[in-house]
Amino acid sequence: MIAQTAIRAAVALVFVAPALAQELPRQKIELVAPPFVHPHEQATEQGPKIVEFRLTAEEKQIVIDDAGTKLQAMTFNGSIPAPMMVVHEGDYVEVTLVNPATNSMPHNIDFHSATGASGGGDLTLVNPGEQVVLRWKATRTGVFVYHCIPGGVGPMVPWHIASGMSGVVMVLPRDGLKDRGRKPLRYDRVYYLGEQDFYVPRDAKGRFRSYDTHIDAFADTMDLMRKLVPTHVVFNGRVGALTGRNAMPAKVGETVLIVHSQADRDSRPHLVGGHGDYVWESGKFSNPPETDLETWFIRGGSAGAALYTFLQPGVYAYVNHNMVEAFELGATAHFRVEGAWSDDLMTRIKAPEAIPAKASLR
Amino acid sequence: MLGAAAILAAAAISALALEHGAEPEAVRRPIPDLVELQAGHFRHRAAGEFSRDGRPVTAPIVMAEITRKLAVMRHQVTAADYQRCVEAEACPVVDHDGAVPGLPMVKVSWRDAHAYASWLSRETGELYRLPTDEEWAYAAAGRFQDDALPENLDFGDHSQRRLAIYDRDARRREMLDPAPRPVGSFGANENGLLDMAGNVWEWTDTCYTRNTLDARGEVVATTANCGIRVVEGRHRTYMSDFIRDARAGGCSIGTPPRHLGFRLVRDDDPWGARHQVSAWARRLLGLSI
Numbered sequence A: 001m002i003a004q005t006a007i008r009a010a011v012a013l014v015f016v017a018p019a020l021a022q023e024l025p026r027q028k029i030e031l032v033a034p035p036f037v038h039p040h041e042q043a044t045e046q047g048p049k050i051v052e053f054r055l056t057a058e059e060k061q062i063v064i065d066d067a068g069t070k071l072q073a074m075t076f077n078g079s080i081p082a083p084m085m086v087v088h089e090g091d092y093v094e095v096t097l098v099n100p101a102t103n104s105m106p107h108n109i110d111f112h113s114a115t116g117a118s119g120g121g122d123l124t125l126v127n128p129g130e131q132v133v134l135r136w137k138a139t140r141t142g143v144f145v146y147h148c149i150p151g152g153v154g155p156m157v158p159w160h161i162a163s164g165m166s167g168v169v170m171v172l173p174r175d176g177l178k179d180r181g182r183k184p185l186r187y188d189r190v191y192y193l194g195e196q197d198f199y200v201p202r203d204a205k206g207r208f209r210s211y212d213t214h215i216d217a218f219a220d221t222m223d224l225m226r227k228l229v230p231t232h233v234v235f236n237g238r239v240g241a242l243t244g245r246n247a248m249p250a251k252v253g254e255t256v257l258i259v260h261s262q263a264d265r266d267s268r269p270h271l272v273g274g275h276g277d278y279v280w281e282s283g284k285f286s287n288p289p290e291t292d293l294e295t296w297f298i299r300g301g302s303a304g305a306a307l308y309t310f311l312q313p314g315v316y317a318y319v320n321h322n323m324v325e326a327f328e329l330g331a332t333a334h335f336r337v338e339g340a341w342s343d344d345l346m347t348r349i350k351a352p353e354a355i356p357a358k359a360s361l362r
Numbered sequence B: 001m002l003g004a005a006a007i008l009a010a011a012a013i014s015a016l017a018l019e020h021g022a023e024p025e026a027v028r029r030p031i032p033d034l035v036e037l038q039a040g041h042f043r044h045r046a047a048g049e050f051s052r053d054g055r056p057v058t059a060p061i062v063m064a065e066i067t068r069k070l071a072v073m074r075h076q077v078t079a080a081d082y083q084r085c086v087e088a089e090a091c092p093v094v095d096h097d098g099a100v101p102g103l104p105m106v107k108v109s110w111r112d113a114h115a116y117a118s119w120l121s122r123e124t125g126e127l128y129r130l131p132t133d134e135e136w137a138y139a140a141a142g143r144f145q146d147d148a149l150p151e152n153l154d155f156g157d158h159s160q161r162r163l164a165i166y167d168r169d170a171r172r173r174e175m176l177d178p179a180p181r182p183v184g185s186f187g188a189n190e191n192g193l194l195d196m197a198g199n200v201w202e203w204t205d206t207c208y209t210r211n212t213l214d215a216r217g218e219v220v221a222t223t224a225n226c227g228i229r230v231v232e233g234r235h236r237t238y239m240s241d242f243i244r245d246a247r248a249g250g251c252s253i254g255t256p257p258r259h260l261g262f263r264l265v266r267d268d269d270p271w272g273a274r275h276q277v278s279a280w281a282r283r284l285l286g287l288s289i
Helices: A003-023 A117-123 A156-164 A215-227 A323-329 B002-021 B079-087 B111-126 B133-143 B153-154 B157-173 B270-278
Strands: A027-028 A051-065 A069-077 A083-088 A090-099 A130-137 A142-147 A166-172 A189-198 A232-235 A247-249 A255-262 A270-271 A276-280 A289-292 A302-309 A315-321 A332-338 B034-037 B040-045 B049-052 B056-059 B061-066 B070-073 B201-213 B221-233 B237-240
Touching: A051 A083, A069 A215, A117 A130, A142 A255, A156 A189, A156 A215, A166 A189, A166 A255, A189 A289, A232 A323, A255 A270, A270 A302, A289 B157, A315 B157, A332 B157, B034 B133, B040 B133, B056 B153, B061 B133, B070 B133, B079 B111, B133 B201, B133 B221, B153 B157, B201 B237
Parallel strands: A027 A051, A051 A090, A083 A166, A189 A255, A247 A332, B049 B201
Antiparallel strands: A051 A069, A090 A130, A142 A166, A142 A302, A189 A232, A255 A302, A270 A315, A276 A289, A276 A302, A315 A332, B034 B070, B040 B061, B049 B056, B201 B221, B221 B237
């Protein structure tokens, strides 16, 4: 009898909150492929909403470098990293996860920004041909990783993550970002850089192997992953993906928010020729940002955010300042910044020339 | 000098003949397939970096002269060609991946190419060497790519030049074609030379220079770094002589040569050729700015 009452009470509690949430206004967001981020308000005067997103698991072969190396990738919405979702504190995130019948494996999502049930992982496992809808409340501000975590169906979690299934949710304070003194901070552009380690097995001659299916690639890839030495470390899913024609544009005087995630390994981002004016190194906006950083740290399994106002035109490399990873494995992106040069900040006084012969000793 | 080379060559060939007794000498002896080009002169975008008033400027156009007939290898040195030098223990063994029979030799440094030229000279009794940048351009003729930056950038702030270089390199990237292809895949140019400016770049003997121009455009000072050589192909670049596998430069900016290979020229008058190189500065007359 008592037990029954308790159950009824529990049921009532469970249903009260969602019943209220159910009445909130809804907003449907079309996600965009990184490094770009869907349009959003930086600060909002609206009340909490239910923000709807749709993620489709997509298993596909991709090319990850200029030599044509192929990877059996796993993605959300076809991009590596998965798209960034932006909401405000107190909003509800409602995600439809679709696993098309053309896929070969189950997938799910663990949102680091959500509370309980493995971040939703326990409630979202969908087989090929299924879809699921999960709603969770954004109670903490910051940038948070989300990733696939298909437990209970074999030892596949690290494989899914190392194949590309991670992205970021940004939960903004309702009144926007602030500095240490609570002064508002705004950005003119936001870029999301997902750093990804790949492990591509080699053949007997040392050449990268390609596989016809994900399942074919599984055993060799896992063996290589266990050694913890990636063959590629890249931004946006491919060596050079954010360079050349795809370099991220900006202008002198513009403030850019750079969100950086790494679901597996530690990274140490550095903007060559620039700085981090305001950096939320651990990525959580309830902590005051650090200022004027040269290099910051992204813990594996987290995202961080850095705000920088460009002061000089030119090409800025954004690197993992383990330069071996940046130059040999691929962890380099570029900003292409237009504007007028400031001689006050930097001037070459004398061009390279032959060292003058020493004046005779007197 | 020449006599000594001939004796060495004879010794090497007889050693080969002993080892492979059944094969006739003629089969084993490397006989490069050469194309002879007539002497001539042409307008050429000078190699190296140039500056005026402490600012980088676009390299001048110079009148280049090829003073004598020039015998150039019809095709790039192949993996099989290079392998014979390796077997003779005269060339370094390079990355296995670089040596696929039937394909041009790739993943070779300037030093490797130099070793090959020395070996081939000994084997044949003729003097083979890498072409100069000018000789390569002369041989490449219509295949030579002059993608120098517009000269109006000489007067803007240096970041504009930097961005223009970046954009030019970004356009280059789209031409990349990964795998080396069999000899002849990129066709012949008007001189009958195969695969000029294909996807295998070629080492030249020209050193990397920095040149200071005066107001009239005359070179008034030059510093040379011969640890870096000019590499020619779909675009010109500069590469440290020990590099076999080109990568992009600082901060991964720039588009590197897809593959590094080489072809040689036969030098019928080595002293004349050297004179030609030293006369290079004097030919910086026909400036067009």
